[in-house]
Amino acid sequence: DGGITQSPKYLFRKEGQNVTLSCEQNLNHDAMYWYRQDPGQGLRLIYYSQIVNDFQKGDIAEGYSVSREKKESFPLTVTSAQKNPTAFYLCASSLTRDRGENNEQFFGPGTRLTVL
Amino acid sequence: QQQVKQSPQSLIVQKGGISIINCAYENTAFDYFPWYQQFPGKGPALLIAIRPDVSEKKEGRFTISFNKSAKQFSLHIMDSQPGDSATYFCAASSDYGTASKLTFGTGTRLQVTL
Numbered sequence: 484d485g486g487i488t489q490s491p492k493y494l495f496r497k498e499g500q501n502v503t504l505s506c507e508q509n510l511n512h513d514a515m516y517w518y519r520q521d522p523g524q525g526l527r528l529i530y531y532s533q534i535v536n537d538f539q540k541g542d543i544a545e546g547y548s549v550s551r552e553k554k555e556s557f558p559l560t561v562t563s564a565q566k567n568p569t570a571f572y573l574c575a576s577s578l579t580r581d582r583g584e585n586n587e588q589f590f591g592p593g594t595r596l597t598v599l
Numbered sequence: 600q601q602q603v604k605q606s607p608q609s610l611i612v613q614k615g616g617i618s619i620i621n622c623a624y625e626n627t628a629f630d631y632f633p634w635y636q637q638f639p640g641k642g643p644a645l646l647i648a649i650r651p652d653v654s655e656k657k658e659g660r661f662t663i664s665f666n667k668s669a670k671q672f673s674l675h676i677m678d679s680q681p682g683d684s685a686t687y688f689c690a691a692s693s694d695y696g697t698a699s700k701l702t703f704g705t706g707t708r709l710q711v712t713l
Contacts, residue, residue, distance in 0.1 A: 487642075514699070523608070525688055525703040526643070541700070573642050577699060587633070588701060590642030 486510065487591035489574050494596045496568075504559045504594045506574030513579045515557035516588060519543060520571040529572075532557055533579060561596065568598045602626050603691050605704025612711050618676040620707045622689035625670065629691035631699065634663065634674045637686045637706075646687070647674070679711045 487508045496502045508515065514533050518526040528541030532551040546565025551557055557576075561568045572595075575588040604623045612618045622632075631650055635643035649656045649663040649672065656663045662675040676683055689704040 516701075518703075523705060525605075525705040526701075527703070528700060531700065575642075587645050587648070588699065590635075590644065592642050593640070 487574060487576055487589055489572075489591035489594050491594060492592065494594055496596070496598050498598055499563045501563060502561050502568075502596065504561065504572055504574075504596070506557045506559065506591060507555055508557075508574075508576045508589075508591075509555060510576055510589060511554075512576035512589070513554065514577045515551065516575040516577075517541075517547070517549065517557070517559045518573045518575065520573055520593075526573060529559065568596060571595050602702045603689060603704045605689050605707060607707060608705070609708045610710070612676075612679045612709065614679065614681060614711055614713050616679050616711075618674075618679045618683070618709055618711070620674045620687055620689070620709075621671065622673065622691075622704050623669075623671045624691050624702075626691070626693065626702075627670070628693040629702075631692045632663070632665065632672050633690050633692075633701070634661075635688045635690065635703075637688065639686075643688060676709075679709075681711045681713060684709055684711050 490505045516531040517529040520526050527543050530549040532538035548560045573593045574591040577588045633648035634646045636646045637643040647658050647661045651667050660677045665672045686706045686708045688706050690701045692699040692701045
């Protein structure tokens with residue numbers, strides 16, 4: 484059963500602690516993305532990766548870090564430097580354009596992070 | 600800077616009616632315009648998408664109308680059903696390398712009443 488998994492669904496952390504959100508895909512997609520969703524603000528791109536061992540900052544990368552050591556995995560760390568980390572975090576993946584015209588991004592179910 | 604403006608923020612439509620959501624963009628480099636549907640507590644799912652070389656695309660009850668000169672595109676949901684009640688996001692992307700960076704609108708919460 485192909486898709487994107489994110490874990491956990493709900494995550495609670497104390498202020499000042501780093502936390503890592505998991506994202507795994509078995510769609511054989513090269514590109515992976517992290518978005519943050521806040522009420523009334525849509526989805527905003529945090530980081531994206533086109534290929535293993537490569538990633539680029541999105542529009543709101545400050546206070547976040549990522550790694551891409553495996554094609555299937557793209558974990559996101561929310562650091563203590565992120566001023567307002569409470570949000571719904573969505574991971575997505577897609578084919579890259581050199582593998583076809585379909586740019587569809589497939590999204591995981593999301594992780595709701597609450598910082599207390 | 601918000602590059603994709605979406606309206607309305609919320610919409611209530613009667614069952615069987617037409618739902619219309621509008622988006623406007625600024626970046627002329629955008630070349631792919633998808634619409635995503637999101638149910639509460641779930642990730643968004645692609646509904647329909649269009650490229651700027653066509654002015655309209657229809658899939659079942661869902662139609663995208665695209666106006667390149669005005670830099671606007673809209674989603675029309677015909678014969679709206681209660682099951683269509685969800686939040687809808689328009690988006691736009693341009694190439695950066697080989698990945699697609701999507702810029703999303705702020706979303707429209709659609710409620711279809713009986």
